[in-house]
Amino acid sequence: xxxLNQSPQSMFIQEGEDVSMNCTxxxxxxxxxxxxQDPGEGPVLLIAxxxxxxxxxxxxxxxxxxxTRKDSFLNISASIPSDVGIxxxxxxxxRSSGGSNYKLTFGKGTLxxxxx
Amino acid sequence: xxxxxxxxxxxxxxxGQSMTLQCAQDMNHNSMYWYRQDPGMGLRLIYYSASEGxxxxxxxxxxxxxxxxxxxxxxxRLESAAPSQTSVYFCASSELTLGDYEQYFGPGTRLTxx
Numbered sequence: 001x002x003x004l005n006q007s008p009q010s011m012f013i014q015e016g017e018d019v020s021m022n023c024t025x026x027x028x029x030x031x032x033x034x035x036x037q038d039p040g041e042g043p044v045l046l047i048a049x050x051x052x053x054x055x056x057x058x059x060x061x062x063x064x065x066x067x068t069r070k071d072s073f074l075n076i077s078a079s080i081p082s083d084v085g086i087x088x089x090x091x092x093x094x095r096s097s098g099g100s101n102y103k104l105t106f107g108k109g110t111l112x113x114x115x116x
Numbered sequence: 117x118x119x120x121x122x123x124x125x126x127x128x129x130x131x132g133q134s135m136t137l138q139c140a141q142d143m144n145h146n147s148m149y150w151y152r153q154d155p156g157m158g159l160r161l162i163y164y165s166a167s168e169g170x171x172x173x174x175x176x177x178x179x180x181x182x183x184x185x186x187x188x189x190x191x192x193r194l195e196s197a198a199p200s201q202t203s204v205y206f207c208a209s210s211e212l213t214l215g216d217y218e219q220y221f222g223p224g225t226r227l228t229x230x
Contacts, residue, residue, distance in 0.1 A: 042221035
């Protein structure tokens with residue numbers, strides 16, 4: 001199946017630092033989504049991106065839809081201890097016909113640890 | 117508004133036993149999905165239902181069956197559980213209209229097969 005390469009796999013940072021993670025693929029996507037999963041919980045949607053080049057913020061989180069449609073970035077500014085968790089990117093592939101495949105392809109996640 | 121709910125939250129089965137995982141959503145979404153999550157593997161799609169009355173295989177369907185009971189409910193059945201099915205199972209739903217493909221997840225069912 002299609003693959004999303006998400007990096008880094010894990011990050012250990014100090015409280016107050018900024019964080020950046022990204023997802024890349026060789027395929028073109030119509031939609032990029034970013035999720036956060038707390039331990040023992042289901043993924044929670046953070047940001048949805050629908051247009052190439054789009055930059056969207058949600059509080060201290062900012063995500064961008066890459067201009068090539070093959071990548072996306074998530075930045076977290078001024079990290080706090082409750083930012084700990086696994087962050088997943090997910091993309092919706094563009095079909096060869098130009099329409100959307102409504103199934104999502106997920107990255108394997110970035111495990112974020114924040115030291116107080 | 118509970119969103120997506122799943123039962124049970126935890127389950128332990130012996131090899132060969134069967135069980136059904138239940139999922140319900142109250143967001144009037146058209147589409148529902150079942151995923152499994154294993155360490156280092158991310159989320160893998162087992163089955164999905166694009167709309168009431170339809171179901172399709174995902175990436176890892178072997179050993180599972182599903183039923184879209186109505187618009188709200190989508191169940192996942194393991195007919196003869198195997199240790200390889202030890203995993204965390206998530207149900208998700210989405211509106212699936214043009215331009216809206218966001219999926220919303222339930223809290224998960226943690227299944228151990230011994």
